Amino acid sequence: MGLSALIVTLIIGGIAGWLAGLIVKGFGFGLLGNIIVGIVGAFVASFLFPRIGLNIASGMIGAIIHATIGAVILLFLIKVIKRA
Template sequence: MGIEGLIIFLLIGAIAGWLAGLIVKGFGFGLLGNIVVGIVGAFVAGFILPRVGISIGGGILGAIIHATIGAVILLFLIGLVRRG
């Protein structure tokens, strides 16, 4: 992965984490936290979505949607653990 790929990877993570923070109220982690949440969310979605038969198109927009879905799932689970 070149520097361009790394920058795109981090931008997708940041956007996905930010969008997930807007969808799941009460979670704001700042830029670095949003990147981490977005990247981990992408891995969560990559694990869960194919198992339930959901396929999202390719490209940057597809990657953002994919990572955002995973980040929302991650934030939801974090919220459950914090309350319990």
């Protein structure tokens, strides 16, 4: 992974984590935490979406949407686990 790919991944992860924090109320982890949530969310979505036959747009916007949906799923699971 080159430096430019790493920077793009961090930017997409940050945006996705921030958006997911807005969607799932009460969850904001700061800049670094949002980046991590966004990146992990992208992995969650890339694992789940092909298994259910869901394909989202490609490109930068598609990657942000993809990672955001995965991050929302991740934050929802964290919220459920914390309640239990």
